[in-house]
Amino acid sequence: MTAFLAIVKLTIRSAVRSHIFRLLLILLLLSVFLLPFTLMGDGTPKGDVQIFLQYCLGFAGFILCLSSVWLACSEVSSDVETAQIHMIVVKPVRRAVVLLGKYTGVVLIHLFLLLIAATAFYAFLSFRLASSEFSEQDRLLLNEQVLTARALYSPVRPDFNALAQAELDRRIKDAQEHGQNVSQYQDDQTRQEAFLELRKEMIATYGLTSEGETVFWQFEGLPKDLTDDDIVFLRYTVYVNRYYTQDQNSVRGHWIFAANYVRQDDLGGETVVSDLMALPEEDILTSSQNEMAVPIRNSYFIYDGKAEVGFLNMDKNTAELNFEEGKGPFLLIREAGFFSNYCRAILVLAIGILSVTLLASAVAACMSLPIAIFFSAAYMLVGGLANYLVTSIPDALDFQAEYTGTFGYRFGDLLLNLIVPLQDFFVTGHLANGELVSFPFIGMLFAKDFVLRMLPVFLLGAWIYTRRELALVSKRG
Amino acid sequence: MVADVKQTEQAAAGDARPVVVSAVGLTKVFRDFWNRPKAKAVNDIDFEVREGEVVGLLGPNGSGKSTTVKMLLGLLYPTGGRLTVFGKSPRDVENKKLIGYLPEETYLYKYLTAFETLDFFASLFGLSKEERTRRCDQLLDMVGLAHARNRPVGEFSKGMARRIGLAQAMINDPAFLILDEPTSGLDPLGCREVKDLIKLLKKRGKTVIVTSHLLSDVEEVCDRIIVLYGGRIRANGGMEDLLTIRASDTITVPRLPEDALERIRAIVRESVPDGEMTVDHPHMSLEDFFVDLVNEAKKESLETSGSRSGGAIAEYLTGDKAQDAKAVLDSLTREEETPAQTLAKKMEADAAKAAEEAAKKRQDELFAQLQKAAPAPEEEKSRQEQQEIEAKMSEANRKLKDLLTNPGGKKD
Numbered sequence: 070m071t072a073f074l075a076i077v078k079l080t081i082r083s084a085v086r087s088h089i090f091r092l093l094l095i096l097l098l099l100s101v102f103l104l105p106f107t108l109m110g111d112g113t114p115k116g117d118v119q120i121f122l123q124y125c126l127g128f129a130g131f132i133l134c135l136s137s138v139w140l141a142c143s144e145v146s147s148d149v150e151t152a153q154i155h156m157i158v159v160k161p162v163r164r165a166v167v168l169l170g171k172y173t174g175v176v177l178i179h180l181f182l183l184l185i186a187a188t189a190f191y192a193f194l195s196f197r198l199a200s201s202e203f204s205e206q207d208r209l210l211l212n213e214q215v216l217t218a219r220a221l222y223s224p225v226r227p228d229f230n231a232l233a234q235a236e237l238d239r240r241i242k243d244a245q246e247h248g249q250n251v252s253q254y255q256d257d258q259t260r261q262e263a264f265l266e267l268r269k270e271m272i273a274t275y276g277l278t279s280e281g282e283t284v285f286w287q288f289e290g291l292p293k294d295l296t297d298d299d300i301v302f303l304r305y306t307v308y309v310n311r312y313y314t315q316d317q318n319s320v321r322g323h324w325i326f327a328a329n330y331v332r333q334d335d336l337g338g339e340t341v342v343s344d345l346m347a348l349p350e351e352d353i354l355t356s357s358q359n360e361m362a363v364p365i366r367n368s369y370f371i372y373d374g375k376a377e378v379g380f381l382n383m384d385k386n387t388a389e390l391n392f393e394e395g396k397g398p399f400l401l402i403r404e405a406g407f408f409s410n411y412c413r414a415i416l417v418l419a420i421g422i423l424s425v426t427l428l429a430s431a432v433a434a435c436m437s438l439p440i441a442i443f444f445s446a447a448y449m450l451v452g453g454l455a456n457y458l459v460t461s462i463p464d465a466l467d468f469q470a471e472y473t474g475t476f477g478y479r480f481g482d483l484l485l486n487l488i489v490p491l492q493d494f495f496v497t498g499h500l501a502n503g504e505l506v507s508f509p510f511i512g513m514l515f516a517k518d519f520v521l522r523m524l525p526v527f528l529l530g531a532w533i534y535t536r537r538e539l540a541l542v543s544k545r546g
Numbered sequence: 547m548v549a550d551v552k553q554t555e556q557a558a559a560g561d562a563r564p565v566v567v568s569a570v571g572l573t574k575v576f577r578d579f580w581n582r583p584k585a586k587a588v589n590d591i592d593f594e595v596r597e598g599e600v601v602g603l604l605g606p607n608g609s610g611k612s613t614t615v616k617m618l619l620g621l622l623y624p625t626g627g628r629l630t631v632f633g634k635s636p637r638d639v640e641n642k643k644l645i646g647y648l649p650e651e652t653y654l655y656k657y658l659t660a661f662e663t664l665d666f667f668a669s670l671f672g673l674s675k676e677e678r679t680r681r682c683d684q685l686l687d688m689v690g691l692a693h694a695r696n697r698p699v700g701e702f703s704k705g706m707a708r709r710i711g712l713a714q715a716m717i718n719d720p721a722f723l724i725l726d727e728p729t730s731g732l733d734p735l736g737c738r739e740v741k742d743l744i745k746l747l748k749k750r751g752k753t754v755i756v757t758s759h760l761l762s763d764v765e766e767v768c769d770r771i772i773v774l775y776g777g778r779i780r781a782n783g784g785m786e787d788l789l790t791i792r793a794s795d796t797i798t799v800p801r802l803p804e805d806a807l808e809r810i811r812a813i814v815r816e817s818v819p820d821g822e823m824t825v826d827h828p829h830m831s832l833e834d835f836f837v838d839l840v841n842e843a844k845k846e847s848l849e850t851s852g853s854r855s856g857g858a859i860a861e862y863l864t865g866d867k868a869q870d871a872k873a874v875l876d877s878l879t880r881e882e883e884t885p886a887q888t889l890a891k892k893m894e895a896d897a898a899k900a901a902e903e904a905a906k907k908r909q910d911e912l913f914a915q916l917q918k919a920a921p922a923p924e925e926e927k928s929r930q931e932q933q934e935i936e937a938k939m940s941e942a943n944r945k946l947k948d949l950l951t952n953p954g955g956k957k958d
Contacts (some may be wrong), residue, residue: 075669
């Protein structure tokens with residue numbers, strides 16, 4: 070057996086005997102065997118399964134991430150503090166191998182536990198689906214909207230900079246034509262302030278529709294090989310007025326779909342003609358996620374990978390209806406089965422465990438146990454908070470904001486580039502909503518979070534570990 | 547003492563054995579968080595350890611022994627000077643295949659059994675499973691823990707843990723062994739076994755550095771000692787050079803009749819004043835007494851739950867599987883002989899026999915002389931005078947003692 074394998078084996082043995090690890094293991098077992106029976110959904114089979122998928126797997130993943138951080142810190146750091154490392158590094162084994170062996174041991178035991186938990190959850194779900202008597206409608210909803218893997222397509226985001234600039238130019242021109250004094254806009258700063266205000270206004274009113282108005286969304290990059298048998302779903306959430314509220318109301322409106330026809334012209338060529346097709350007026354629940362199958366044939370709806378969807382507000386009781394950016398509408402198209410998607414979600418959790426263990430090992434390689442745990446926890450916490458900046462930063466960086474704003478955005482951007490948000494690895498929400506966890510997404514997550522962010526931190530930790538004087542610390546264990 | 551050091555260094559200069567450890571201007575300064583010097587643990591020391599030497603590193607607490615040992619092992623890095631082990635940096639990984647280390651406290655993984663512990667350390671040397679099992683079993687037998695093979699080391703007494711520590715230090719049959727307080731925590735029997743082991747290792751040409759507070763242990767096993775104090779070397783030399791009191795002689799003979807003893811006194815008195823001569827019975831050391839006692843008990847098969855006295859030296863350390871324990875022990879002390887060595891040995895044996903005969907002859911002559919010798923009247927007178935002087939001195943001492951212990955009494 071090589072030194073590396075011996076250290077891996079020792080780490081696994083040590084883990085199994087750690088009291089805190091045992092405690093976390095009990096929590097994991099509780100989540101596997103008790104959580105499924107304690108969670109209650111919205112009473113529908115679809116809601117129950119969604120809650121089960123989202124929380125059981127999420128809780129197990131969270132426990133495993135915590136456990137791997139604790140164990141990695143403990144294994145690497147306490148060995149130095151109790152001087153047990155002296156007995157190892159005086160043998161012909163490189164310190165980098167010691168660190169890598171400990172990391173591998175911690176990762177292997179957690180991946181094994183993740184596999185056990187995932188298998189148990191899947192078996193429980195299969196048993197529940199097989200033993201329950203659902204109505205035909207419920208089963209159809211489950212199969213089409215939850216137990217599936219659908220790629221999610223967002224509408225094309227308008228170029229707010231260009232739109233704001235065009236609108237500003239138009240208004241200045243209008244004012245000049247009406248004989249108004251626009252000399253103040255000769256000044257760059259005044260013009261910039263007006264541009265920013267206009268841009269902010271356009272973003273805020275994007276997706277806002279008053280009674281009798283229609284708003285349209287363009288979709289691009291859709292599959293070109295869809296048949297008419299494939300079902301395309303439309304998912305959306307609509308809010309009353311521009312202020313966010315959880316209050317639910319019933320509002321009225323029409324969904325409008327562009328249908329494309331290829332028409333032969335007089336010269337023998339082909340022209341694509343786009344007609345609008347409105348669905349009957351319907352009641353829509355606000356502040357709630359709604360989903361419907363697009364009722365027209367795909368060969369008409371999607372042309373050359375593009376589609377157009379609109380909404381006509383017919384509600385007389387509310388001032389405006391708001392389709393917030395990031396909340397839809399989305400198009401969903403099935404690409405894989407549920408089992409495949411389930412395995413992908415587990416794979417993402419596994420990447421999360423690999424990443425946080427890498428971080429904890431690196432930190433523990435240079436710090437004492439309490440500091441290493443504090444640092445790792447703080448890193449993940451800051452990562453979680455920094456994630457909230459994700460939506461605002463891309464907007465802000467498109468243009469020249471004021472000094473303090475720029476500083477804040479740049480800082481947030483730096484934070485996002487350095488720190489890995491833990492929630493990146495929890496895709497159970499996608500799984501519960503029947504959304505595809507795509508391989509490009511997994512690859513991007515692995516490359517961005519594991520390779521580009523955590524691996525350099527680990528290499529830095531390993532570099533310090535191989536150079537530090539291990540006998541400077543002595544706390545008898 | 548300084549003269550002794552110089553003498554030893556000169557002797558070492560003519561030593562052709564390869565250098566295992568070389569320290570030149572070795573310095574270690576510990577610094578605080580702000581990189582300010584906190585303590586100079588080792589201060590510009592020079593020493594060498596050559597192949598086959600058993601060197602004792604002595605000094606009170608805080609003298610720099612452990613720091614020096616940790617620098618030898620690459621656990622601490624020198625602040626200044628140059629330190630090499632087998633001609634390479636102490637941090638060289640390949641070098642560590644040749645080194646065995648027993649730390650001051652045995653830092654073991656408490657959840658591993660004795661066998662698993664040794665197996666783990668053997669794995670770090672990349673040994674095959676069969677070889678690991680063989681070595682572990684033999685080492686457990688050697689350190690007297692074969693019966694505790696499957697017990698977690700967390701349940702071990704300190705002495706048992708030291709034995710496991712010693713076994714792990716020997717797992718790779720090291721050419722250079724560093725033993726930090728090897729007898730600490732061991733019972734006298736264990737101490738004896740460790741010391742015997744060190745002696746055997748020396749016979750096999752191994753290089754050993756021993757640090758210990760138990761000076762008698764060091765004195766018994768080491769060829770040379772380096773005494774550190776305040777991070778500096780205060781003495782460095784061969785045990786014989788440093789400890790022999792050349793101004794005195796000791797004669798040990800079997801029990802003599804009183805009259806013979808008296809005659810010897812008379813002869814010695816011719817050269818030495820009576821006050822400088824002592825005649826006493828030699829003492830057995832407490833350790834020897836204890837070891838004999840326990841060996842007696844062992845013969846009566848008394849049971850103990852702790853470690854038992856060690857068994858045979860591990861076969862892989864001897865290189866011969868077929869020999870029994872005694873033969874193994876013998877083989878460790880016996881080096882392979884070349885024809886020239888055989889001849890030299892024969893000559894040596896002849897010389898020893900001749901010396902023994904000469905000594906016997908001298909002893910007979912001495913006894914013959916003693917038989918003839920009788921106290922002369924002048925000598926008798928001189929002795930009486932001496933006794934009177936001693937009586938007066940004793941009286942003076944008694945009065946002085948009274949004065950010191952009860953000064954107030956005299957005033958009254």
